[in-house]
Amino acid sequence: MKNLLLQNISKHVTLTPAEEDIIFNTFSTVSFKAKTIVIKPGDEAHFTYFVLKGILRSYTIDDNGTIHILSFAVPGWWVADMYSYLTGKPAILYVDVMEDCEVLILQKCDAERLFNEVPKLERFFRILTENNLIANQQRVLDKMALTAEERYEKFLQKYPDIVNCLPQKYIASFIGVTPEFFSKMKSNLLRKK
Amino acid sequence: MKNLLLQNISKHVTLTPAEEDIIFNTFSTVSFKAKTIVIKPGDEAHFTYFVLKGILRSYTIDDNGTIHILSFAVPGWWVADMYSYLTGKPAILYVDVMEDCEVLILQKCDAERLFNEVPKLERFFRILTENNLIANQQRVLDKMALTAEERYEKFLQKYPDIVNCLPQKYIASFIGVTPEFFSKMKSNLLRKK
DNA sequence: TTCATTTCTTAATATAGATTAACAGCCAGT
DNA sequence: ACTGGCTGTTAATCTATATTAAGAAATGAA
Numbered sequence: 504m505k506n507l508l509l510q511n512i513s514k515h516v517t518l519t520p521a522e523e524d525i526i527f528n529t530f531s532t533v534s535f536k537a538k539t540i541v542i543k544p545g546d547e548a549h550f551t552y553f554v555l556k557g558i559l560r561s562y563t564i565d566d567n568g569t570i571h572i573l574s575f576a577v578p579g580w581w582v583a584d585m586y587s588y589l590t591g592k593p594a595i596l597y598v599d600v601m602e603d604c605e606v607l608i609l610q611k612c613d614a615e616r617l618f619n620e621v622p623k624l625e626r627f628f629r630i631l632t633e634n635n636l637i638a639n640q641q642r643v644l645d646k647m648a649l650t651a652e653e654r655y656e657k658f659l660q661k662y663p664d665i666v667n668c669l670p671q672k673y674i675a676s677f678i679g680v681t682p683e684f685f686s687k688m689k690s691n692l693l694r695k696k
Numbered sequence: 697m698k699n700l701l702l703q704n705i706s707k708h709v710t711l712t713p714a715e716e717d718i719i720f721n722t723f724s725t726v727s728f729k730a731k732t733i734v735i736k737p738g739d740e741a742h743f744t745y746f747v748l749k750g751i752l753r754s755y756t757i758d759d760n761g762t763i764h765i766l767s768f769a770v771p772g773w774w775v776a777d778m779y780s781y782l783t784g785k786p787a788i789l790y791v792d793v794m795e796d797c798e799v800l801i802l803q804k805c806d807a808e809r810l811f812n813e814v815p816k817l818e819r820f821f822r823i824l825t826e827n828n829l830i831a832n833q834q835r836v837l838d839k840m841a842l843t844a845e846e847r848y849e850k851f852l853q854k855y856p857d858i859v860n861c862l863p864q865k866y867i868a869s870f871i872g873v874t875p876e877f878f879s880k881m882k883s884n885l886l887r888k889k
Numbered sequence: 890t891t892c893a894t895t896t897c898t899t900a901a902t903a904t905a906g907a908t909t910a911a912c913a914g915c916c917a918g919t
Numbered sequence: 920a921c922t923g924g925c926t927g928t929t930a931a932t933c934t935a936t937a938t939t940a941a942g943a944a945a946t947g948a949a
């Protein structure tokens with residue numbers, strides 16, 4: 504099961520069997536039922552999850568109680584409160600489970616030890632973070648430059664497989680519109696074609 | 697002048713004099729006049745700038761010709777088309793000069809060589825990228841959860857020194873509103889207090 | 890100084906998307 | 920088979936922000 508992790512890492516750096524062993528032994532596996540809240544604002548969330556099975560999401564809730572989804576995490580993806588993980592301060596996000604899941608946990612302190620033992624892994628995380636950064640920069644610009652419809656079409660292209668297994672109100676929340684407007688927008692799109 | 701760079705690096709990692717020398721010799725200094733476009737979409741922008749003097753910005757222009765500013769870069773900050781720099785593909789952003797500037801240039805290939813010669817520098821860039829990621833994630837959420845007014849107040853807190861030396865239409869573009877609305881919003885804020 | 894350009898303000902009008910509300914469909918649990 | 924709670928739809932109304940336009944103020948080059 505942990506193979507998914509090694510596969511993932513090997514996309515960016517090449518590990519020796521010995522290094523694979525070290526990494527293998529650092530992660531522990533955990534399962535969560537759907538609807539479990541695994542991180543909430545204020546927590547000391549000094550760890551990252553790597554998803555083996557199921558779906559999670561990260562989000563905030565604003566003063567009106569509205570949920571704003573920052574990311575979905577499906578198998579092969581990482582999810583964390585990066586702020587808490589990186590700074591050591593209390594978390595600012597919620598992370599919860601949308602479909603029963605199995606995840607690997609990496610504690611921040613273990614990560615730092617690993618970086619010294621296996622420098623390639625530091626390179627791997629640098630690249631992972633870089634890609635994540637590019638995606639988030641693009642999302643900032645998309646929210647400013649594109650209409651909701653265009654953002655939806657981008658979402659469809661980028662996550663074609665997620666779309667069908669997710670209640671659509673979550674997609675609305677990810678692209679940044681209300682479920683009602685999203686519904687209307689979708690039926691407008693159908694009418695156009 | 698390059699001291700600013702070493703100061704910057706030393707915030708996250710500690711270098712030996714020998715390492716400082718290696719780094720020192722890899723960067724070259726360049727000056728640009730205000731209004732120079734130093735990167736435009738389509739360019740092979742496989743480098744990063746470190747700002748010593750002056751101000752630059754990165755942005756896109758949408759189909760209507762509207763400018764959307766992704767970042768400002770003042771002394772001590774880095775600016776690049778991260779997409780082009782990291783993937784080697786053509787740039788997607790504009791970067792131009794808002795105030796006569798002096799920058800250090802780091803070519804991607806030099807960076808990779810440096811990472812092997814001075815692994816601490818790879819760590820430095822990992823941390824830099826991580827912090828940048830956190831800021832961009834927060835900006836995605838802010839654009840979804842906050843009003844324009846709230847985003848402006850956050851901007852004031854985060855960049856108190858930039859505000860006064862920048863035409864306000866650039867601030868409007870950064871927080872994601874039109875200059876006209878921004879002007880109205882500001883006079884409303886004054887009236888409230 | 891002067892002229893031209895850029896920037897800022899104000900106001901009228903327009904619109905994308907939010908809010909509210911009512912209802913229908915769909916499960917999961919009893 | 921029923922119930923209650925999620926989820927999605929539709930429609931009316933509302934609002935934050937955009938657009939357009941025009942003039943005023945500031946800036947900068949000649």
